[in-house]
Amino acid sequence: MGTTETYVGRSSCLSSLILALLFALAGSPGASGTPPAYRMTLDVNYAEGTFRGELILTYENHSTVPLEEIFFRLYGNARSLYGTASLDVGEARADGESVIVSLFANNTVLLVPLGRPLAPGASAEITLSFLGRAASAPPEGGFSSESEYGLLLKSSHALTLTAFYPFVAPYTEEGWAIDPISAVGDALFADSATYVVTLRVDSGVTVIPIADEVVAEPDGRTRHSFHRDALRDFSLVLVDDGRQPLVTTADGITLRSWFSPQHDQAADIALQRGAAAIEVFSSRFGALPYEAVDMVEVPLQRAAGVECSGLFLVSAAYAAEPRDVFFDIIVSHEMAHQWFYAVVGNDPTEEPWLDEALATYASNIYLAAISPAAAQSERSTWSSLYDWVRRDYPDLRVTSPLYDFPDSATYSAFVYSGGALELDAIRRDIGDEVFFQALAEYYTDHALAIASGADLFASLSHACACQLSSVLFGSESATGP
Numbered sequence: 001m002g003t004t005e006t007y008v009g010r011s012s013c014l015s016s017l018i019l020a021l022l023f024a025l026a027g028s029p030g031a032s033g034t035p036p037a038y039r040m041t042l043d044v045n046y047a048e049g050t051f052r053g054e055l056i057l058t059y060e061n062h063s064t065v066p067l068e069e070i071f072f073r074l075y076g077n078a079r080s081l082y083g084t085a086s087l088d089v090g091e092a093r094a095d096g097e098s099v100i101v102s103l104f105a106n107n108t109v110l111l112v113p114l115g116r117p118l119a120p121g122a123s124a125e126i127t128l129s130f131l132g133r134a135a136s137a138p139p140e141g142g143f144s145s146e147s148e149y150g151l152l153l154k155s156s157h158a159l160t161l162t163a164f165y166p167f168v169a170p171y172t173e174e175g176w177a178i179d180p181i182s183a184v185g186d187a188l189f190a191d192s193a194t195y196v197v198t199l200r201v202d203s204g205v206t207v208i209p210i211a212d213e214v215v216a217e218p219d220g221r222t223r224h225s226f227h228r229d230a231l232r233d234f235s236l237v238l239v240d241d242g243r244q245p246l247v248t249t250a251d252g253i254t255l256r257s258w259f260s261p262q263h264d265q266a267a268d269i270a271l272q273r274g275a276a277a278i279e280v281f282s283s284r285f286g287a288l289p290y291e292a293v294d295m296v297e298v299p300l301q302r303a304a305g306v307e308c309s310g311l312f313l314v315s316a317a318y319a320a321e322p323r324d325v326f327f328d329i330i331v332s333h334e335m336a337h338q339w340f341y342a343v344v345g346n347d348p349t350e351e352p353w354l355d356e357a358l359a360t361y362a363s364n365i366y367l368a369a370i371s372p373a374a375a376q377s378e379r380s381t382w383s384s385l386y387d388w389v390r391r392d393y394p395d396l397r398v399t400s401p402l403y404d405f406p407d408s409a410t411y412s413a414f415v416y417s418g419g420a421l422e423l424d425a426i427r428r429d430i431g432d433e434v435f436f437q438a439l440a441e442y443y444t445d446h447a448l449a450i451a452s453g454a455d456l457f458a459s460l461s462h463a464c465a466c467q468l469s470s471v472l473f474g475s476e477s478a479t480g481p
């Protein structure tokens with residue numbers, strides 16, 4: 001996600017290389033085994049912003065213990081992030097047998113019991129029917145509540161469908177990842193998965209991304225069929241404003257820019273910036289496993305952009321000022337999340353800094369390639385922000401979990417600004433070649449898996465043949481020798 005907050009404060013020294021006494025390498029769940037496989041049928045009522053679906057999940061137990069149940073997340077019920085949207089699960093079956101499900105955490109956690117324990121390495125098939133409703137924007141524009149981002153929203157010309165179906169929760173070393181959903185930051189935490197999706201909607205509605213197969217049906221509706229691998233989430237935007245994409249290719253990836261007709265200049269600039277960002281990040285980190293990336297303008301609030309897998313959202317408010325350098329930052333930041341979020345996952349509640357600091361810093365690397373002065377100016381702003389919050393919150397760190405931050409501004413200043421600055425400090429200490437070798441190794445080693453901060457520091461330590469640790473990352477005492 002890209003936040004909108006900017007602040008002014010004093011600049012400060014940055015922490016330097018950390019030769020830590022403590023170095024803990026926590027293993028991460030690997031990408032071995034068969035990833036979760038979703039088969040979904042969706043029937044969308046575009047005008048109403050509602051959808052009815054059936055999901056069949058084939059789930060292999062990658063843990064070392066038998067599982068008695070499988071937990072799902074129903075993100076759409078988190079009012080703090082999704083406003084008045086809702087997601088209700090109806091009938092549930094486990095390996096063909098009807099089961100009684102339970103809801104927890106304000107209906108954001110769904111427990112599906114298994115008829116018999118699922119042994120390590122064995123697979124179960126869970127079937128869920130569901131009914132969802134996007135939050136409905138007022139006719140004059142705006143949002144259904146002050147807190148929502150616009151991630152599951154029916155607005156005047158778009159139906160944004162992110163996190164709109166039941167997600168199987170990741171099973172980590174601590175067990176099922178079912179943290180309560182915060183009102184700050186991102187919530188979506190998912191395994192990389194395979195999706196086979198068939199969606200039906202009224203003909204005339206444009207479906208983004210473009211399906212593999214599009215077939216008009218006799219009842220005036222159109223069937224859109226998708227088969228996608230390696231997605232952290234399957235997200236869609238449906239529009240009816242006649243927008244057409246601008247298309248280019250970059251490093252073998254088809255890039256599509258979907259902006260509303262009144263923002264054609266933003267569409268063109270996003271296409272250029274997005275393509276350039278793909279070139280920079282591919283050369284620095286490695287190739288993306290996606291055939292296409294779609295950039296889509298939608299109404300958002302509390303965020304300038306939001307990352308999905310193979311797709312990202314750009315706030316309509318910022319599409320009106322595409323020549324501002326902040327527009328470059330939005331596009332490149334969300335693009336960087338394709339590497340650090342979509343391909344390499346991480347826990348956005350326990351370690352929100354991991355993908356956000358990397359995406360923020362990657363965006364600055366892109367910016368430095370086109371405007372060194374703008375990149376330097378951004379780093380100076382980060383420095384002011386980071387210095388300010390470290391003075392006001394001496395107990396917080398870049399690496400603090402999401403729930404420790406009192407508000408979005410403090411979260412942003414530590415996690416985005418401070419996190420990117422700490423990475424910059426490490427880069428200057430170990431040198432460009434070693435630093436980028438480490439990031440490429442981190443990306444390759446944890447592609448399609450869930451990584452931890454310890455994994456990133458292991459890659460950095462391996463590349464520099466020294467010991468770096470996140471233990472002191474971002475603290476006042478982190479200044480190294």
Ligand SMILES: [Zn+2]
Pocket residue numbers: 001002307333337355356359
């Ligand atoms: Zn972000």
